[in-house]
Amino acid sequence: xxxxRVGDISQEEFMNEFYLKGIPVVFExxxxxxxxxxxxxxxxxxxxxxxxxxxxxxxTYSMREIMDMVESSSESNPAPYxxxxxxxxxxxxxxxxxxxxxxxxxxxxxxxxxxFSRGHWGSATEVFIGGPGGKFPYLxxxxxxxxxxxTQLYGNKRFTVFPRGQEHLLYPKTDDPWRSELNIFEPxxxxxxxxxxxxxxxxxxxxxxxxxxxxxxxxxxxxxxxxISVAFDQLNRKxxxxxxxxxxxxxxxxxxxxxxxxxxxxWLAGQSCRITEG
Numbered sequence: 001x002x003x004x005r006v007g008d009i010s011q012e013e014f015m016n017e018f019y020l021k022g023i024p025v026v027f028e029x030x031x032x033x034x035x036x037x038x039x040x041x042x043x044x045x046x047x048x049x050x051x052x053x054x055x056x057x058x059x060t061y062s063m064r065e066i067m068d069m070v071e072s073s074s075e076s077n078p079a080p081y082x083x084x085x086x087x088x089x090x091x092x093x094x095x096x097x098x099x100x101x102x103x104x105x106x107x108x109x110x111x112x113x114x115x116f117s118r119g120h121w122g123s124a125t126e127v128f129i130g131g132p133g134g135k136f137p138y139l140x141x142x143x144x145x146x147x148x149x150x151t152q153l154y155g156n157k158r159f160t161v162f163p164r165g166q167e168h169l170l171y172p173k174t175d176d177p178w179r180s181e182l183n184i185f186e187p188x189x190x191x192x193x194x195x196x197x198x199x200x201x202x203x204x205x206x207x208x209x210x211x212x213x214x215x216x217x218x219x220x221x222x223x224x225x226x227x228i229s230v231a232f233d234q235l236n237r238k239x240x241x242x243x244x245x246x247x248x249x250x251x252x253x254x255x256x257x258x259x260x261x262x263x264x265x266x267w268l269a270g271q272s273c274r275i276t277e278g
């Protein structure tokens with residue numbers, strides 16, 4: 001099995017062939033609609049946002065420091081990964097360069113409506129920056145059963161996804177079933193023997209390419225070169241039912257009262273989005 005790559009397909013074709021079936025796919029040139037395409041480079045970020053900061057594993061770094069680190073990163077001595085900037089919060093100037101954010105494919109997206117934009121709901125629009133040898137710290141599912149869209153704008157990143165139905169081979173953590181206990185980059189087969197039966201799918205996403213990861217898909221990533229990518233999430237009627245379950249479970253850990261209030265709002269917001277679509 002492999003992850004397919006597609007060119008200029010219609011949104012209807014994408015919906016029927018990949019989205020509704022829950023199949024990952026790489027768009028070869030969906031990002032052509034963004035002004036950010038061919039613009040985002042380490043030097044461009046240094047020159048325009050060198051003093052902007054973010055926290056990485058408990059340490060605050062400037063954009064300039066991060067770009068210096070990732071360009072000197074190596075597999076034997078990798079830069080901290082991932083370095084993430086929340087675009088609306090710390091780099092709002094980028095937003096006009098990323099329109100239409102949905103790339104004319106990630107729609108409908110209820111997270112872009114006034115109803116869901118009032119809460120974070122696990123959603124974010126972010127810049128991910130990494131260097132050679134940078135590994136996402138764990139194999140995971142995205143919280144709230146959201147679909148993930150990742151557009152690689154600079155450098156090459158290798159992704160790993162697993163076909164659905166292999167959850168029992170991936171050792172989800174008991175206290176956080178969205179994360180795996182095992183390290184897929186250096187698997188311990190004695191500790192996790194069932195992983196031998198898993199069938200990871202590896203593929204590379206390069207500059208200008210966009211990866212669609214449907215909700216419920218286990219995945220991780222590894223930077224092969226200095227990389228800059230933009231990621232955002234998607235919610236609509238297909239993953240809404242599972243989203244609601246997550247809202248309840250996550251908020252219930254804080255308090256039942258908060259769970260009731262948040263779930264009620266999410267339910268009302270979803271009904272409003274359904275009516276608007278209808």
